[in-house]
Amino acid sequence: MGQILVFSEQRDGKLKRVAFEALGAARQLASQTNATVAAIIVGKNIASEAETLSKKGADKVFVIDDPGFAHYSSEAYGTIIADIAKKEDTSLILMGATAMGKDLGPKVAAKLGGPFAGDCIKLECDAEGKITATRPMYGGKIISIVRSHTNKYQVATLRPNVFSVNEADENKKTVFENIDTLPDLSEMKAVVKEILSSANTKIDLTEADIIVSGGRGLKAPEHFALIEALAETLGAAVGASRAAVDAGWKPHSYQVGLTGKTVSPSLYIACGISGAIQHQAGMSSSKYIVAINKDPNAPIFKIANYGIVGDLFEIVPLLTEAIKTIKNEE
Structure with missing residues (x-):
């Protein structure tokens, strides 16, 4: 199996728990297939969070630390992920089935021409690196088993609070790569300039x-x-x-x-x-x-x-x- 790539969702410079859950799922699959695990983090002033991804199991971390990409844009983020996936020997791309992941995951799969499985509660991998995903449907009344017919550019979003988070390893050796060649924002159909936070501080x-x-x-x-x-x-x-x-x-x-x-x-x-x-x-x-x-x-x-x-x-x-x-x- 090639590399497993994890999109690490963050908000206001802080990684969300689901990013660590996706990393945990990737690490578990990697232990069965000898795959390497890489993480992608996109945002502004995120160097310390990139270090956290290392401790939580990433063999490699791609860092896109740029003010122009501080706010989520499906077109820009999707292009970044697809470009990295093509550059690397990528078999599987994981991210959380959050509002962002539900928007981003299918777009990445479409850009790469790969299969997509959403809202997964279980992932398995065969000897060839092809994924079998388990996902609930119709309010959990039935369970759908989705099998990939390729081991290239598979994309899956993971239901939050289902997959385990790895214990931190302070001695983990990780390669960090800063990505400087980025999509031209002037060519994007839409660019997010500012996000106005709600006054509501209640838990999401x-x-x-x-x-x-x-x-x-x-x-x-x-x-x-x-x-x-x-x-x-x-x-x-x-x-x-x-x-x-x-x-x-x-x-x-x-x-x-x-x-x-x-x-x-x-x-x-x-x-x-x-x-x-x-x-x-x-x-x-x-x-x-x-x-x-x-x-x-x-x-x-x-x-x-x-x-x-x-x-x-x-x-x-x-x-x-x-x-x-x-x-x-x-």
Whole structure:
């Protein structure tokens, strides 16, 4: 198998966890095939993060540290990745199935004429370096097995919070290569000049390790304060069902589900959410699911690891206080 190339997504100069997960997946495949693992990092003032990629398992790191590429552009980033892949003996390109990865991955595959597999939860490799990818479909109701017919320029995006992160190796020897020959931004169809950050500093749903979501069972928008209090205690993000969003209780950016965001946290707590298939499509891959609902026949209980049948207005405050007590005792 040739080189495995990992696009290492960063935001504001800091690598996202999914970049390390993709590197971990690459390292695991490399151990089976004797492939080398290279990482690409693009941005501004990212030298220290390039060092981190070395410690996390990259044999080689391609560094594009240029103010002109500080902001994501699918055309520019896609060209950079494709050019490096062509230059190297690249068999596989990995990146996270984030909003950026979902946009960038197919474009890179199209530029290289290679196969693409999205939102993968498992990757295997045969003796020839051809990838077999496992990916859920229809809200996790079925599992799709996708096999590549080539070992050249295969592209896969990996579902966040599924693959393991390597332990840091302070003694890892890595080759760093600064890429100076870059796409001419004046020839790009669009260039991002500035990104205006939202005043909202809450944890991003797609990156959260713990999510507490509320549904129509909350009965009124002001009752989301219960959800927010529990989330704050846990250091969690706040989500909402489509019903809650359609009712105007939360913006669409909070929505988890088929027409909202797909999340894979370690812990997902569903409060007053019946668990329609559309909602399950966005959260069924969570490691642990806790459901709180007064209806014992709610569909959410069929996929929950733990279920509490009862009044959320009584249970959620008790749960919040219990967690606070435990934290204070530590």
